[in-house]
Amino acid sequence: MIKLKTFPGGVHPPDRKSLSVHKQIEPAVIPNVIVCPMSQHIGAPCQPRVKEGDKVKAGQLIGQADSFVSAPVHAPISGTIKAVCLAPHPIGKPVMAVTIESDGLDAWDDAIQEDLYYSRLEPKDILNRVRNAGIVGLGGAAFPTAVKLSPPKGKRIDTVILNGVECEPYLTADHRIMLEEPEKIIAGLRLIMKVLNVDRAFIGIESNKPDAIESMSKVAKGESGIYVQGLKLKYPQGAEKQLIKAILGREVPPPPCLPLDVGVVVQNAGTCLAVYEAVRDNKPLVERVVTVTGSAINDPKNLRVRLGTSFSDLIAQCGNTNGSVGKVIMGGPMMGIAQHRLDVPVIKGTSGILVLNRKEAAKQESRACIRCGQCIRACPMNLLPNLLGIYCEKGRWEDAEKLHIFDCMECGSCSYICPASRQMVHLIKLGKQEILSIQKKREAKS
Numbered sequence: 001m002i003k004l005k006t007f008p009g010g011v012h013p014p015d016r017k018s019l020s021v022h023k024q025i026e027p028a029v030i031p032n033v034i035v036c037p038m039s040q041h042i043g044a045p046c047q048p049r050v051k052e053g054d055k056v057k058a059g060q061l062i063g064q065a066d067s068f069v070s071a072p073v074h075a076p077i078s079g080t081i082k083a084v085c086l087a088p089h090p091i092g093k094p095v096m097a098v099t100i101e102s103d104g105l106d107a108w109d110d111a112i113q114e115d116l117y118y119s120r121l122e123p124k125d126i127l128n129r130v131r132n133a134g135i136v137g138l139g140g141a142a143f144p145t146a147v148k149l150s151p152p153k154g155k156r157i158d159t160v161i162l163n164g165v166e167c168e169p170y171l172t173a174d175h176r177i178m179l180e181e182p183e184k185i186i187a188g189l190r191l192i193m194k195v196l197n198v199d200r201a202f203i204g205i206e207s208n209k210p211d212a213i214e215s216m217s218k219v220a221k222g223e224s225g226i227y228v229q230g231l232k233l234k235y236p237q238g239a240e241k242q243l244i245k246a247i248l249g250r251e252v253p254p255p256p257c258l259p260l261d262v263g264v265v266v267q268n269a270g271t272c273l274a275v276y277e278a279v280r281d282n283k284p285l286v287e288r289v290v291t292v293t294g295s296a297i298n299d300p301k302n303l304r305v306r307l308g309t310s311f312s313d314l315i316a317q318c319g320n321t322n323g324s325v326g327k328v329i330m331g332g333p334m335m336g337i338a339q340h341r342l343d344v345p346v347i348k349g350t351s352g353i354l355v356l357n358r359k360e361a362a363k364q365e366s367r368a369c370i371r372c373g374q375c376i377r378a379c380p381m382n383l384l385p386n387l388l389g390i391y392c393e394k395g396r397w398e399d400a401e402k403l404h405i406f407d408c409m410e411c412g413s414c415s416y417i418c419p420a421s422r423q424m425v426h427l428i429k430l431g432k433q434e435i436l437s438i439q440k441k442r443e444a445k446s
């Protein structure tokens with residue numbers, strides 16, 4: 001029996017994973033038209049490398065990354081370039097995107113082939129394949145993986161943590177891949193360990209996935225230096241800092257410090273699978289597993305989806321909605337991003353499409369703080385969310401900064417637990433934007 005570990009603080013929202021957890025991953029239908037934003041990652045957007053009328057094959061480069069912190073974009077299908085112009089994006093304003101009309105052939109670029117000798121590759125060659133494949137963190141953050149695997153000189157990494165927590169309610173994509181492709185995930189983890197010259201890795205999985213713990217443990221058993229660690233069921237157990245604290249007992253200092261400052265690199269289960277496919281098959285990141293679920297979806301599913309497929313196409317493949325849609329979210333209900341239109345494309349960071357019915361999505365009216373302290377006990381970052389909310393409401397920016405507003409990771413635990421339904425995360429997000437814009441104006445004047 002594995003002893004379960006965890007971190008201080010956190011909350012216990014109902015996990016609602018039973019809607020889709022038993023659904024095997026299915027390939028989604030390849031649509032006739034795909035829209036590929038040039039920005040699907042944290043960092044600089046890519047530059048389009050195709051023009052209207054060009055023919056492309058699946059896996060061919062269509063967006064070049066010219067900066068270190070960026071990730072190239074590849075064609076998810078074969079066909080003809082129909083447009084290179086601004087298009088709607090699931091995270092905010094329209095961005096430059098390449099639209100491809102399918103030729104119905106799904107013909108792949110000749111370079112995408114299995115390399116039988118991939119295990120003999122040097123670390124720098126593995127890293128190059130990861131960079132060229134445009135891989136980013138698939139848990140939702142979409143930080144370029146090659147950058148994470150290139151710690152600055154002087155930073156020694158001693159441990160890799162494979163994040164198999166998937167603590168957001170409803171989402172089951174990582175759970176399914178841990179059940180269906182554990183060997184490939186662990187092979188990807190091994191490649192990451194080779195790049196970082198690390199001989200120890202932990203696989204963190206919450207206790208609500210006993211079958212995934214079993215499946216990953218079976219494969220890890222034959223691997224030296226790779227251990228499965230069961231974790232208590234608590235949100236946000238999958239946040240990097242909380243995962244590191246739970247498994248290793250190490251505290252990542254406040255920003256700008258990162259996990260690598262305590263010798264750790266964390267990679268999500270789906271990212272490890274993508275690394276394996278990139279290195280063994282030279283396959284760029286052109287598809288991912290997406291959970292399409294929620295109370296308003298008729299037939300929730302885990303779908304392997306070509307990037308650029310529209311949310312509406314996927315919802316249609318899940319039997320459409322039951323008619324009472326209250327809210328559509330990209331990701332989970334705690335940290336996901338609300339959507340106002342369904343013609344937006346799946347991007348590299350789309351872990352799920354959650355469609356809630358009106359009753360579930362109805363907002364409670366926010367009332368005055370009753371000083372119960374529940375948000376303080378829940379905050380995994382040891383902040384004072386009650387005061388941060390009040391200061392942001394009243395525009396007391398200096399006070400909010402003194403209370404370390406920028407340490408807030410916007411996990412939503414405080415708002416979730418608040419009996420007065422106060423919208424602290426919303427207020428804190430607005431507060432951060434306001435403080436940054438004041439700082440910019442000040443810098444421009446000086």
Ligand code: SF4
Pocket residue numbers: 378379380381382383384385407408409410411412413414415424425428
């Ligand atoms: S203050 Fe920020 S980090 Fe703390 S619980 Fe609220 S959202 Fe999470």
Ligand code: SF4
Pocket residue numbers: 368369370371372373374375376385386389417418419420421422
């Ligand atoms: S949980 Fe809500 S009511 Fe309680 S102290 Fe925090 S903000 Fe106030």
